[in-house]
Amino acid sequence: MEALRIALSKGRIFDETLPLFQAAGVEPVENPAVSRKLIIASNRDDIEFLNVRASDVPTYVQHGGAHMGVIGKDVLMEHGGEGLIEPLDLHIAQCRLMVAGFPGTDLQEKKRFRIATKYANCARQHFAQHGRQVEIIKLYGSMELAPLVGLCDLIVDVVDTGSTLKANDLVPLESIADISARLVVNRSALKTHNEQISSLLASLGQAVREKESKL
Ligand code: PRT
Ligand code: MG
Numbered sequence: 388m389e390a391l392r393i394a395l396s397k398g399r400i401f402d403e404t405l406p407l408f409q410a411a412g413v414e415p416v417e418n419p420a421v422s423r424k425l426i427i428a429s430n431r432d433d434i435e436f437l438n439v440r441a442s443d444v445p446t447y448v449q450h451g452g453a454h455m456g457v458i459g460k461d462v463l464m465e466h467g468g469e470g471l472i473e474p475l476d477l478h479i480a481q482c483r484l485m486v487a488g489f490p491g492t493d494l495q496e497k498k499r500f501r502i503a504t505k506y507a508n509c510a511r512q513h514f515a516q517h518g519r520q521v522e523i524i525k526l527y528g529s530m531e532l533a534p535l536v537g538l539c540d541l542i543v544d545v546v547d548t549g550s551t552l553k554a555n556d557l558v559p560l561e562s563i564a565d566i567s568a569r570l571v572v573n574r575s576a577l578k579t580h581n582e583q584i585s586s587l588l589a590s591l592g593q594a595v596r597e598k599e600s601k602l
Contacts, residue, residue, distance in 0.1 A: 388580075389579075390432070390433050391433060391434045391454050391455065391576075391580050391583045391587070392426075392436075392437055392452070392453045393434065393436050393453060393455045393456060394437040394439040394443075394444045394452075394453035394455070394457070395419065395437070395439070395444075396440060396441035396457075396458075397420045398420070399480050400441060400457055400458070400459070400480055400568055401419055401420065403479035403568065404457050404477065404479065404568065406594075406598075407479070407591055407594045407595060408591070410590075410593075410594035410597065410598075411587060411593070411594050412430075412590060413429050413430065413434055413587070414429060414430050415428070415429050415436045416429060416430065419438040424438070425438045425439075426438075434583070442465075442466075442505075444457070445462060445463060445466035445468070445471060445571065446466070448470075448471055448571050449466075449469060449470040449471055449573065451575065453573070454573050454576035454580055454584070455571065455573070455576065455587075456570075457477065457568055457569070457570055457571070458568065458569060459480055459482075459545070459566055459567075459569075460564065460566045460568070461506060461509070461566045463569055463571065464484075464506075464508075464509050464564065465505075465507075465508050465509050468571075470573065470574055471571045471573065472571065472572050472574060473569050473571050475569065475588060475591060475595070476595075477567065477568045477570060477591070477595055478568075478595055478598070479567060480566075480567060480568040481547075481565075481566065481567045482545045482546060482547040482566045483545065483546050483547075483559075483562050483565055484506065484509060484544075484546075484562070484563040484566055485543070485544065485559045485560070485561065485562050486502075486510075486559075486560045486561040486562075486563065487531075487541065487543075487544065487546065487557050487558060488540060488541040488542065488557060489534065489557065490556075490557075490558045492541070492560055494517075494560055494561060499520040499521065499522060500514070500519065500539075500540045500541050501522045501524060501539040501540050501541070502514070502521050502522070502523050502524065502541045502543055503524040503526050503530055503534070503538050503539035503541075503542050504524075504525070504526060504530055504543035504544065505526055505527055505528065505530065505544075507523045507525050509543065509563060509564075510563075511523055513543070513563045524538060530543075530544045531544070531551055531552060531555045531557060535556075541560070542557070543563065545566055546559055
């Protein structure tokens with residue numbers, strides 16, 4: 388049978404997911420942060436890992452390039468989740484998706500705010516729900532720079548400790564969503580790889596609960 392392919396992104400997601408997979412009895416034979424290989428074998432011959440850019444993980448899983456993947460809820464919300472199911476909250480890589488800007492900014496002010504973000508869909512939806520007019524400027528990183536050089540009034544980004552905002556004289560203004568990493572599964576893989584996926588889901592769920600009970 389074809390191996391189950393699991394898409395992971397290196398960095399935060401990989402570092403925090405690895406112990407959960409290890410507890411579930413699966414681990415990559417090489418560290419994706421060091422290896423140049425994009426398909427990485429695991430200790431089990433029926434499972435392999437794909438080294439994918441974080442924002443590309445939902446795309447790989449949606450189109451069946453990977454059967455399963457791990458992504459931040461922020462990335463999942465921005466993608467829209469088409470073709471994916473989200474069976475497990477891994478309770479890792481936690482942060483908040485927030486609106487941030489200069490201290491004293493009044494979000495109720497009747498004006499057309501300019502918002503720089505890599506979360507264009509989330510930002511548009513959030514401000515539309517509040518009936519506010521906005522203009523979205525799409526960026527791919529370091530959103531905190533944009534208001535400092537007059538590119539925008541506000542940013543929408545994930546915030547953890549808040550120290551990046553603080554270092555740039557910005558403040559969190561409004562929360563959009565609580566974020567953590569989620570396991571996502573391709574809908575049709577649920578049928579083609581049902582047994583492998585069910586047993587891995589059960590072991591990962593167990594690993595998450597055990598870790599939570601120790602906190
Ligand atoms: O880097 P690349 O563009 O390839 O992808 P990525 O930035 O999406 O990947 P990565 O590994 O940086 O983040 C993966 C996931 O981790 C995100 O999708 C979030 O779900 C989650 N996560 C948790 C975070 C943070 N915490 C976080 N603090 N992702 C990013 N940050 C960044 C944030 O963008 C900001 O620049 O850290 C800075 C803020 O941190 P604080 O602690 O200063 O508030
Ligand atoms: Mg990053």
